[in-house]
Amino acid sequence: MMYIGCHLSSSAGFFAMGETALSIGANVFQFFTRNPRGGAAKPFDKADAVKLVALLEENRFGPILAHAPYTLNACAADDGLRQYAIDVMKDDLFRMDHFPGAMYNFHPGSHVKQGAEVGIELIAKALNEILNPAQKTTVLLETMAGKGSEVGRTFEELRAILDRVELSDKLGVCLDTCHVFDGGYDIVNDLDGVLEKFDKVIGLKRLKAIHLNDSKNPMGSHKDRHEVLGGGFIGQEALLRVVKHPLLKELPFYLETPNELPGYAAEVALVRKAVAAVNK
Known part of the structure; x- marks a missing residue:
C-alpha cells in the first residue's frame, strides 16, 4: 500500500488531524508535538488520542510521525539546553507511546564550534538517557542539509551516532530529499548510487520514513529551504x-x-x- 501524507497542525487536536488527512486523500501525517520554536506542550488529551487510534485503524493508516521542536539541541554546549532537549523528548515519547506504530523524528543538533565528533558523542549520550527498553515509538534521526554546524550532514555522521547508542534497535533514520540534495547527495542523477551508499554506511533496514520535498537551492548548497514538488532544483521527475x-x-x-x-x-x-501508473 502507498503511504503518503503531509505535515498538519496539531492545534485542533489528534482526531481532527486524522479527519483532515482523510479529507485530502492522505493515509499518514506528521505533526509537531508542541510549538516548533519552543514552549510547553498542551496537556495530553487521552480521550482524543483514543479516538484518533480508532480512526487510524479503521482507515488503514500508516505510521503517524511526530516531529520534535526545532529548538531542541541535544549537543548544545550549554548543559541546560541539553537537559531541556532530553526532558522534552522524554515527555514526547511518553505521549507518542499512546499511538501504536508511531515514530518520532528529530534534528540531531548543532555542535556550535565544539566540532562534529563532540556533537556526535553528546547526541548519543542524550539518547542513551532518553531511550528505554519498554518504549514502543521508534525515534528517527533526520538527514540534515549541513547548514551551519548541523550534525547529521553525512550518512557517516548518522552512523556514528547509531554506533554509540545502547538501545539502537529503538532508532531509525528519516531521509529528507531536500536535505540530502542540499547536503551534496545527487538523488537527481544517481539515486541508485545514493541508496547504495546509504545501505553500505547505515543500512536500508534503518530507513523508516521519507520527507518528500523539493529544494529552492542547487545540490550541495547546504541551505535547507524546501520547495513544492517540481518547483525547485530536484524537480518533479526525480522526486x-x-x-x-x-x-x-x-x-x-x-x-x-x-x-x-x-x-x-x-x-x-x-x-x-x-505510483498507480507503475502498478498497472
Missing part, C-alpha cells in the same frame, strides 16, 4: 522516481512542502497517480 523506487516504495512519505491544504491535496494526488 517521483524516489517514490516509485523498488527499495523505497513501501516506506511512508511525508510532505513538508510550503503548501496549504489544497496544495497538499494536489501533491498527494500527484504521487498516488504516479
